[in-house]
Structures are given as structure tokens and as C-alpha cells.
Amino acid sequence: MTNWSLRVLGTETSLPKVGCECASYPSERPVVLVFSEYYEPGYRAGGALRTVVNIVRQLGERFDFRVVTRDRDKDDDRAYPGVTPGQWTRVGPAMVYYGSRASVRLSPLAQLVRHVQPDAIYLNSFFSPFARRVLLLRRCGRIGALPVLLAPRGELSSGALSIKNAKKRAYMSIAAAACLHDGLLWQASSELEEVEIREYMGEGTTVFVAPDLVDYTQGELQTHTRPAKAPAHADILFLSRIAPKKNLLFCLEVLSQMRGSIHFTIAGPADDQHYWERVRARIGQMPAHIQIEYLGAVPPTIARGLVESAHFLFLPTLGENFGHVIFEALSRGVPPLISDLTPWRGLASAGAGWDLPLASTDAWVSQLQACVDMGQLEYDRLSHGAREAASSWLRNNDLAAATALALDAAARHGSGRRAGKPPCA
Numbered sequence: 529m530t531n532w533s534l535r536v537l538g539t540e541t542s543l544p545k546v547g548c549e550c551a552s553y554p555s556e557r558p559v560v561l562v563f564s565e566y567y568e569p570g571y572r573a574g575g576a577l578r579t580v581v582n583i584v585r586q587l588g589e590r591f592d593f594r595v596v597t598r599d600r601d602k603d604d605d606r607a608y609p610g611v612t613p614g615q616w617t618r619v620g621p622a623m624v625y626y627g628s629r630a631s632v633r634l635s636p637l638a639q640l641v642r643h644v645q646p647d648a649i650y651l652n653s654f655f656s657p658f659a660r661r662v663l664l665l666r667r668c669g670r671i672g673a674l675p676v677l678l679a680p681r682g683e684l685s686s687g688a689l690s691i692k693n694a695k696k697r698a699y700m701s702i703a704a705a706a707c708l709h710d711g712l713l714w715q716a717s718s719e720l721e722e723v724e725i726r727e728y729m730g731e732g733t734t735v736f737v738a739p740d741l742v743d744y745t746q747g748e749l750q751t752h753t754r755p756a757k758a759p760a761h762a763d764i765l766f767l768s769r770i771a772p773k774k775n776l777l778f779c780l781e782v783l784s785q786m787r788g789s790i791h792f793t794i795a796g797p798a799d800d801q802h803y804w805e806r807v808r809a810r811i812g813q814m815p816a817h818i819q820i821e822y823l824g825a826v827p828p829t830i831a832r833g834l835v836e837s838a839h840f841l842f843l844p845t846l847g848e849n850f851g852h853v854i855f856e857a858l859s860r861g862v863p864p865l866i867s868d869l870t871p872w873r874g875l876a877s878a879g880a881g882w883d884l885p886l887a888s889t890d891a892w893v894s895q896l897q898a899c900v901d902m903g904q905l906e907y908d909r910l911s912h913g914a915r916e917a918a919s920s921w922l923r924n925n926d927l928a929a930a931t932a933l934a935l936d937a938a939a940r941h942g943s944g945r946r947a948g949k950p951p952c953a
Contacts, residue, residue: 588621687846
């Protein structure tokens with residue numbers, strides 16, 4: 529019987545700046561109306577939420593962002609403390625509308641769009657209820673012919689589509705028949721996601737490749753003190769949502785074959801309760817030398833502390849359009865062991881980590897055992913390589929400029945076109 533524990537950590541619920549203002553005032557900057565299911569101070573929705581927050585923070589002087597989101601975090605029953613649902617609130621550089629369940633239905637959403645009169649709409653998801661409703665309103669002509677920039681956030685990858693496949697394919701077929709996605713602009717986080725978008729929409733689709741914005745600049749990458757690494761021991765971290773796509777059961781299968789002393793930390797919300805029950809059952813079968821600790825959902829500040837205290841990140845995901853936690857690990861000198869279904873490829877040749885195909889479980893067992901057996905000198909070399917990989921990626925990607933280009937294109941399409949017939953009409 530394995531020795532494992534559940535520990536609930538503190539949460540962050542305070543907003544950086546709050547005040548009530550009107551969101552229909554004139555603006556000299558292009559007005560971009562963002563629809564995101566979740567926004568700060570939430571954190572449970574993971575990378576998609578972090579990306580849109582980073583966009584607003586880093587491009588808030590260039591664009592006038594108005595964000596429509598829910599009044600509570602993912603899977604929460606209560607609204608955020610200090611937030612008044614159904615009213616516009618100043619949060620950092622953006623105006624944010626925290627909608628209750630009633631206020632994010634079709635008619636209220638149409639009224640919000642007409643009230644704001646944006647130059648463009650930005651959708652932070654492909655399958656989310658917000659995305660479906662906004663596109664339906666656009667198709668029916670209730671919000672005019674506003675240009676829409678849609679960021680699928682990895683939802684069109686084969687791994688993501690393999691989960692609840694029938695339901696997703698049914699929506700895609702209905703959406704295609706109804707021309708919901710005709711005339712849209714698209715944002716891909718990588719060349720890999722660009723291919724996925726074109727496979728769905730066709731080669732003539734306008735796709736901007738703009739990597740997800742991160743919390744770091746080149747000057748902010750600093751050397752972080754790493755924990756000592758002794759042979760035959762490893763602190764391993766799984767930091768992600770607990771859902772089939774993230775493949776935690778595969779982690780446990782590989783870990784069960786390890787020798788040595790291992791502390792395995794699991795942090796992230798249990799998105800899929802049925803899957804979580806399977807995980808709990810598998811944890812109960814783990815050998816005693818694998819110490820497992822489950823922390824639940826953790827806010828960003830605690831998540832970063834977990835990354836810093838780990839020797840390795842373990843994430844055999846079925847697919848990521850970006851992978852914020854992978855960049856977080858690299859930037860803090862934590863070598864990741866991940867699948868080859870993310871943009872982070874060639875880690876082994878860079879001396880920064882490993883990206884392996886999921887088809888070969890033996891390769892994962894062999895590599896993870898090598899991580900456990902590793903001594904300090906080899907670990908220091910890998911830790912340095914991980915940090916250098918993050919630094920190199922930042923040097924070679926003008927992140928803010930790529931995202932601004934996509935938003936500029938959408939805003940130019942919308943200038944002076946806030947009324948009219950939608951495509952396919």
C-alpha cells in the first residue's frame with residue numbers, strides 16, 4: 529500500500545486593482561472585446577487563462593481591452609470575493625465584466641457587444657460556451673459583421689479531440705454546416721497548431737502564428753537555487769489539470785516500475801472526477817517507496833515554488849499548443865520529461881530534458897530511472913541546459929509583436945464595420 533497524502537494549500541482571490549467604470553467610453557486605441565471563460569483572479573483553468581492575462585498586461589498600452597468572463601473560477605460554486613457580477617470593473621489595464629450565469633447567455637452577450645462597440649472580438653477557445661454563443665450571434669446577425677480572432681488553445685489537436693470525441697465532432701460538423709467559422713481570423717500558438725487549424729478550415733484560412741505570451745522577459749530569467757540531487761532519489765512534479773489529456777495514469781504506470789526513493793507531487797484541479805477516481809485507485813496500488821502527495825489546485829505563486837523545489841517535471845501529455853508549465857520548468861532549471869506532442873521538441877539534443885513518443889512505455893521507464901539514478905554533476909549540467917533552452921527561446925521569439933500583429937489585423941478589419949451582414953448570410 530503506497531504512502532500518500534492530501535494537502536490543501538492557500539488560494540489567491542484578490543484583484544490587483546478594482547474600481548467601477550463604464551466600458552463604452554471612446555478610445556483612441558483599437559478596442560478589442562475578449563471573451564474568456566475564466567480570468568484573474570482565477571487560476572484553475574491553467575494555461576489558456578494565463579495567456580489571455582499576459583496578453584492584456586503586456587499589450588494594454590497598445591489595445592483597449594474589454595474582457596467578458598465568468599464571475600467565478602473553474603468549478604467554483606461561489607463568485608470571487610469583492611467582485612460585483614454584472615458590472616464593468618477596472619482590473620489592471622483592462623475593463624472586465626464578471627458575468628453571472630444569467631448574464632452570459634445569448635441576449636445579454638449580444639447587448640454587451642453592442643454596448644462596447646469593439647473593433648474586433650477575441651475568442652480564447654474553440655469549444656467554450658462563450659465561443660459558441662458569440663459565433664452563433666455573429667451568424668444570426670445580432671452583433672453585426674465584427675471581425676473575430678479565434679485562438680483554439682490546442683483544442684484541435686488529435687490528442688484533445690480524442691477525448692469526448694463524438695461530442696466534439698458533432699459540434700464541428702454542425703458549426704461547419706452553419707458556417708459559424710467562415711470568415712474568421714485564427715491565432716495559432718505554434719506551426720504545429722497552424723497545421724491543425726488548416727486541416728479543419730482549409731489552406732486558404734488566415735492564420736497568425738503567435739506563441740503564447742509568458743510572464744518572463746529575457747532580463748527576468750535568473751539562476752534559481754536547485755535542490756541537491758543524490759543518486760537513487762528524485763523529487764518529481766506533475767503540475768497540470770487532472771484530466772485524460774494530461775495522462776497522469778501513464779505517469780503512475782511508469783513510476784510503479786521505478787527503483788529508488790521517489791517523492792511524487794501532484795498539483796492541479798481534478799477536472800474529470802471519473803478519471804480522478806481511477807487515479808486514486810492506481811495510487812492505492814503503488815509501491816511504498818513511491819511517496820505521493822496530492823495538493824489539489826494551487827495558485828501561481830505556490831505553483832512556482834513547487835517547480836523550484838522539484839528535480840524534474842513529468843508531463844506525458846496527449847498534446848499541448850504551448851505548455852506554460854513546461855516553459856516554467858525550463859526557465860527555473862528543471863529538466864522536463866514530456867511527450868513529443870508539444871512545441872517543445874529536441875530537448876535531449878539541447879541537453880535540457882526529454883520529449884518522448886507515448887507509444888514506447890519502455891523508453892519512458894528507462895529515462896525516468898536514469899533521472900532517479902542521476903548524480904549532482906549530471907543534474908547540474910541538465911539544469912543549466914534547461915535554463916539556456918528557455919533563454920534561447922525568448923531570444924528567438926518576439927512574443928508581444930507576434931500577438932500584436934494578429935490583433936492589429938483583426939482591428940483593421942473591424943474599423944468602420946461594426947454593422948452589417950455576417951458571412952454566409
